[in-house]
Amino acid sequence: MPERVLMKGNEAVGEAAIQAGCRYFFGYPITPQNEVPEYMARRLPEVGGVYLQAESEVAAINMVYGAAGAGVRVMTSSSSPGISLMQEGISYICGAELPCVIVNMVRGGPGLGSIQPAQSDYFQATKGGGHGDYRLIVLAPSSLQEIFDLMGLAFPLAEKYRNPVMILGDGVLGQMMEPVVLPDEPAQAPPPPPWATTGCQGRRPNVINSLYIEADACEAHNRRLQAKYDEIARKEVRYEALNTSDAEVVLVAYGSVARVCHSAMELARAEGIKVGLFRPITLWPFPSQALAQIAAGTGETGVAGASGTAGAPGRGDSPGPAFLTVEMSAGGQMVEDVRLAVNGLRPVHFYGRSGGVVPTPHEVLEQIRALRKAVAA
């Protein structure tokens, strides 16, 4: 068995980024992600990188903007109120088409809210939290090992599409400890690309900007961005589907809540209730097609590395499952994407806890039982 290391989630974020070749971190402290900057402050100098605590989140994201423009692997990390402060800079980085990684360890909101875990920044992360027509690629790990896996993916994805990638976690994931297996080989950052502002000795200056003052030019820029987002939506969908093919109820959840739902699924199956779990790993692009296939009763079970392929075990004449979306959100946010994907084919229900309260497996089990009773009645 390869050597396992017991780490805290926030430390895993830091080490995973270093293993992924990140050498620049700019941030500002906020609970529950403080161990990320703490770890980076210690580790980055050891590997020849730069850690800098900015005077605010606004400054931090603009430092990220600058470093990304210079063509290096750079990241920041914050939690909900801090990420709100960064929205202007994130919009500029998307407009200027620069790669970087932004980590949000979400806490209860709105406003200063609480410091406990939440998932109420889903809209902000996936629908464009700042101004303008832009998208972030949003990855939602549900274990510390997956933090490593997705961080290793985040930088190459950001560079391939010249677009920021957001890792959306929460206080549970940041604060918990779990064993991880480190990557065999640390990744090397690629040399700065030709568009980077590396000093213009012997060549024409590169200009990085998000200003297109002529309307036609700005629309052309937007069309190009949309074509890029379409390509990402086609190629980069990731999800995990467990026990969905025979399920009466499919739980839909991401991140730490998907683990709570995994436990609830086991409790329900022990009672003879056929429950499945659908876990989006990319929140944008959302795995709509795979969910639609499950609703239609043609979905497959397993882990998909890319957009799902149709067909799989037949359900006979039985209809697709009912869906229960579980989120740490008061009114539900991801549930809207689930409803769009299912498109009225099957019922989509919602259960949420908010403000920093984490739902328990038994609570979710109660919801499953109630749902089943309502169907039988």
Add this chain to the structure above:
Amino acid sequence: MQAEIVIAGFGGQGVMVLGELLAYAGMLENRNVSWFPSYGPEMRGGTANCTVVISDRRIGSPVVSRPGILVAMNLPSSLKFAPLVLENGLILYNSSLIEQPPDRQDVRVISVPANKIADDLGESRIANMVVLGALIGASGVVSLDAVTESLKKVLPARRHNLIPLNRKALEAGMALASAVSA
């Protein structure tokens, strides 16, 4: 097998490190483990707790609503968590600080005079290790050797001189648990 353990007390009693040692020992025994702390305003002078899951399966929720095992280091923790322990579960309570035993007839309850045993060993700060010893003695969830090995990883090198004393506290707790079981 899956063990779901809540360890609770007030800040300074070493409940977080007790949980961390359990998780570490579980990992050294090639099990899946998770450790999740309570964090928030209640940590200031109030109760602190952590949840440890040790399992042969993929660990779902690191947050547990109904633990199988409870370690209660002070009265507020006992009052809060004892009613949640699963039937046929296990409660270890620090009887040096908790006068009234948890009111549960359907679980195994072990009284551990942790502070007294620690004081007898000459170091009041190892009361948490006494309870950890009693926990592993009564439940067998991890071995004494794995916990001792974990001490080397969790304690900074400059504190490794304290490992023999910690081991003594663990053994005292284990002896107490086996005396109760006999």
